Amino acid sequence: MEEALLVHRVHFAFTIMFHYLFPQLTMGLGLLIVILKGLALRTKDEHYNRSARFWAKIFAINFALGVVTGIPMEFQFGTNWAKFSTFAGGVIGQTLAMEGVFAFFLESSFLGLFIFGEKKLGQIGHFVAAFMVFLGSWLSGFFIIATNAWMQHPVAYSVAADGSVHLASFWGLLLNPWLGWQYLHNMIGAVITAAFVVSAVGAFYLLDHRHEEYGKVFLRLGVTTGLLAAVLVAFPTGDGQGKNVATYQPVTLAAMEGLFETKEGAELILIGQPDMEKLRMDNPIHIPRLLSFLTYYRWGAEVKGLDAFPREQWPTNIPLLYYAYHIMVGLGTIFIAIMAVAAYLLWRRKLYSTRWLLWILMLSFPFPYIANTAGWMTAELGRQPWLVYGLLRTTEGISPTVSAGNGLFTLLGFMGMYALLGMLFLFLVMREVFHGPAPAAAHASAA
Amino acid sequence: MEIFWFIAVGFMLTMYVILDGFDLGAGVIHLLVAKTEDERRTVLNSIGPVWDGNEVWLLAAGGTLYFAFPKVYASSFSGFYLPLMMVLWLLMLRAIGIEFRHHLRHPMWKAFWDVTFSLASTLLAIFFGAALGNVVRGVPLNPEGYFFAPLWTTFTVVPAAGILDWFTVIMGVVALATVTAHGAHFIAMKTTNALQTRARLWAERAWWLTLATSLLAFLATWYIHPEIWDNYRHAPWGFIFPVLGLLGWLGGAYAQARQQDSHAFFASSLFIAGMAASTAFGLFPTMLPASTDRQFALTIYNSAAQEYSLSVGMVWWIIGMVLAAGYFGYVFYSFRGKTKLPAEGEGY
Numbered sequence: 001m002e003e004a005l006l007v008h009r010v011h012f013a014f015t016i017m018f019h020y021l022f023p024q025l026t027m028g029l030g031l032l033i034v035i036l037k038g039l040a041l042r043t044k045d046e047h048y049n050r051s052a053r054f055w056a057k058i059f060a061i062n063f064a065l066g067v068v069t070g071i072p073m074e075f076q077f078g079t080n081w082a083k084f085s086t087f088a089g090g091v092i093g094q095t096l097a098m099e100g101v102f103a104f105f106l107e108s109s110f111l112g113l114f115i116f117g118e119k120k121l122g123q124i125g126h127f128v129a130a131f132m133v134f135l136g137s138w139l140s141g142f143f144i145i146a147t148n149a150w151m152q153h154p155v156a157y158s159v160a161a162d163g164s165v166h167l168a169s170f171w172g173l174l175l176n177p178w179l180g181w182q183y184l185h186n187m188i189g190a191v192i193t194a195a196f197v198v199s200a201v202g203a204f205y206l207l208d209h210r211h212e213e214y215g216k217v218f219l220r221l222g223v224t225t226g227l228l229a230a231v232l233v234a235f236p237t238g239d240g241q242g243k244n245v246a247t248y249q250p251v252t253l254a255a256m257e258g259l260f261e262t263k264e265g266a267e268l269i270l271i272g273q274p275d276m277e278k279l280r281m282d283n284p285i286h287i288p289r290l291l292s293f294l295t296y297y298r299w300g301a302e303v304k305g306l307d308a309f310p311r312e313q314w315p316t317n318i319p320l321l322y323y324a325y326h327i328m329v330g331l332g333t334i335f336i337a338i339m340a341v342a343a344y345l346l347w348r349r350k351l352y353s354t355r356w357l358l359w360i361l362m363l364s365f366p367f368p369y370i371a372n373t374a375g376w377m378t379a380e381l382g383r384q385p386w387l388v389y390g391l392l393r394t395t396e397g398i399s400p401t402v403s404a405g406n407g408l409f410t411l412l413g414f415m416g417m418y419a420l421l422g423m424l425f426l427f428l429v430m431r432e433v434f435h436g437p438a439p440a441a442a443h444a445s446a447a
Numbered sequence: 448m449e450i451f452w453f454i455a456v457g458f459m460l461t462m463y464v465i466l467d468g469f470d471l472g473a474g475v476i477h478l479l480v481a482k483t484e485d486e487r488r489t490v491l492n493s494i495g496p497v498w499d500g501n502e503v504w505l506l507a508a509g510g511t512l513y514f515a516f517p518k519v520y521a522s523s524f525s526g527f528y529l530p531l532m533m534v535l536w537l538l539m540l541r542a543i544g545i546e547f548r549h550h551l552r553h554p555m556w557k558a559f560w561d562v563t564f565s566l567a568s569t570l571l572a573i574f575f576g577a578a579l580g581n582v583v584r585g586v587p588l589n590p591e592g593y594f595f596a597p598l599w600t601t602f603t604v605v606p607a608a609g610i611l612d613w614f615t616v617i618m619g620v621v622a623l624a625t626v627t628a629h630g631a632h633f634i635a636m637k638t639t640n641a642l643q644t645r646a647r648l649w650a651e652r653a654w655w656l657t658l659a660t661s662l663l664a665f666l667a668t669w670y671i672h673p674e675i676w677d678n679y680r681h682a683p684w685g686f687i688f689p690v691l692g693l694l695g696w697l698g699g700a701y702a703q704a705r706q707q708d709s710h711a712f713f714a715s716s717l718f719i720a721g722m723a724a725s726t727a728f729g730l731f732p733t734m735l736p737a738s739t740d741r742q743f744a745l746t747i748y749n750s751a752a753q754e755y756s757l758s759v760g761m762v763w764w765i766i767g768m769v770l771a772a773g774y775f776g777y778v779f780y781s782f783r784g785k786t787k788l789p790a791e792g793e794g795y
């Protein structure tokens with residue numbers, strides 16, 4: 001059973017981490033394409049239309065991978081987590097089915113129109129199609145985060161005679177107090193990824209002296225949205241999300257912050273290694289009293305440490321949780337710094353010739369992916385040992401009939417499949433980037 | 448309320464088979480009917496703008512099953528663990544084949560993705576048919592409502608049979624023949640000249656195979672699971688569904704003979720809908736029959752979510768379906784008519 005549990009957990013973690021590399025770009029890029037199409041409509045400048053078309057190609061490749069890696073996610077609730085599905089399907093089935101019925105149909109229908117139908121739709125129709133694709137992808141994100149928010153902080157349910165939970169209030173589920181900040185924080189994280197990717201391609205074009213006029217468009221777009229999003233992801237959304245954790249999962253907050261002892265005027269640890277044997281932080285570098293202030297807006301406030309909770313309620317992997325959280329926050333801080341400097345130089349009209357910064361922008365696009373993955377790990381590891389916080393333990397959720405051997409077989413299958421997909425993806429996206437948003441005639445047509 | 452959701456899930460699955468069925472079928476005959484690069488691009492462009500949306504019906508049906516009958520979802524998905532994972536891999540390969548093919552002009556690249564796309568489409572059609580076969584035949588449910596089916600055991604129909612036995616293999620062939628004909632009708636409708644002629648030829652062959660294997664499946668079902676006729680005995684009006692299916696088949700044969708491709712396509716849609724409804728009518732109210740002990744079967748009554756959840760869902764589900772019908776109508780309308788290959792560079 002232990003072995004099966006580990007296999008099923010790794011199975012889900014691996015497939016969802018790989019999956020989330022794609023939607024985080026499409027959700028952010030969907031917004032940026034709408035902005036480009038809007039600029040094209042307003043200014044009649046063909047550069048914006050060509051830029052939108054260029055990013056639509058990258059969007060389409062990403063979207064295809066997001067769809068194919070997303071289908072297993074829905075399946076796995078039943079295949080690998082059957083007990084969980086039987087237990088909670090009466091509640092989260094609601095949001096998962098709504099994702100299918102509202103978001104997927106919208107997204108897939110209008111993506112076909114957006115990609116294949118520019119001539120048929122006209123420019124305003126094409127803008128509307130882009131907007132619908134954006135709307136669909138953000139709705140999709142909403143229903144998934146609503147599902148996750150319920151697992152983090154279950155609300156609006158009643159317990160039936162057989163022990164399973166049922167929905168008691170539809171609006172209660174959609175207005176879960178956990179949901180708002182988590183959703184906004186997540187979506188703005190996706191915008192950061194798109195902004196960094198767009199900026200990186202722009203920087204590459206300027207550094208390499210190719211498609212320079214597009215490089216400038218990309219940099220203007222990427223740096224302005226990037227700075228805005230980098231600030232918003234920290235405050236108010238990250239802050240609001242942190243306060244939710246403090247309110248509803250205080251033991252998780254203690255583990256994330258590496259706070260082993262309850263204290264008044266708790267320090268914020270910047271760097272340090274949790275020592276789970278001696279139950280303290282090794283080599284801590286910290287700012288006194290800051291954690292109390294950030295959590296409760298009072299320098300002297302008491303923050304509960306891990307010692308305030310029984311051991312069996314502690315998250316199961318505290319070091320990993322602590323590192324995931326600190327990687328996310330650390331990278332988030334770096335994003336603000338990079339984008340602030342770039343935006344300042346853009347405003348002073350020096351960005352396009354500041355080569356060292358263009359190098360930094362070009363090379364920093366992987367970091368938002370790492371930050372978003374770390375953020376997701378923080379949320380999911382923080383919820384442990386619960387599958388549904390306070391209601392269902394992870395050990396109780398797995399499929400009773402699927403052996404560890406079968407799980408391992410399919411895990412290996414997914415690893416092989418995803419290695420192939422990942423290589424193809426990188427190859428095709430890099431090809432598009434090298435090719436650039438050149439006039440359409442030179443490019444092979446869609447099949 | 449449970450009956451509404453039984454019909455709703457059945458409706459969505461049928462929509463999936465009708466819509467994704469034709470692009471699966473297009474995949475099955477892709478290598479057979481399209482010989483030149485232009486013809487292959489025409490086949491793929493015929494389904495290009497819609498296949499993704501078609502496939503969404505599977506996801507939405509899955510989501511709706513999860514929501515309305517969580518117990519059936521959990522039991523069948525964990526029980527059919529291995530074949531479902533393989534279905535996932537095939538869906539991935541097929542999608543990647545169609546999406547990635549056009550990115551490189553190299554002939555080996557295109558040939559590789561053409562074969563991948565066709566092979567995955569063919570295997571998927573067989574798998575889906577075999578899956579339906581498993582549901583009709585029943586699975587070894589335990590008292591808690593769970594089971595685990597290996598891929599194959601003895602190939603005879605026994606209570607602890609695997610996924611594949613002679614009955615489910617027949618159902619796999621029925622599904623393959625049906626979607627092949629359906630896809631060929633669609634391609635014939637969207638194309639001209641040599642491609643259209645070859646598509647018509649394959650449609651005709653597959654159409655007769657569909658009839659022959661459907662009759663075989665009919666007799667086999669009678670033999671291994673005679674209870675499926677109980678509902679028909681109690682409520683003879685249900686015979687309307689197999690009759691509709693039969694009319695669909697005859698209409699298809701008639702339209703084929705007169706080379707009316709779009710009529711043939713609608714006839715094969717009717718055939719699929721009639722057959723799906725006949726099966727659902729026969730199974731009702733069971734969703735997953737038990738081959739172990741009949742009382743372990745999962746029915747719409749012992750596996751549904753609670754009343755409140757189902758009634759709230761009915762409101763948004765109906766709104767969602769109206770919206771979806773609107774999008775699909777608009778998309779199909781936008782891309783109506785014969786598929787024209789875009790000039791180089793058009794489309795992304």
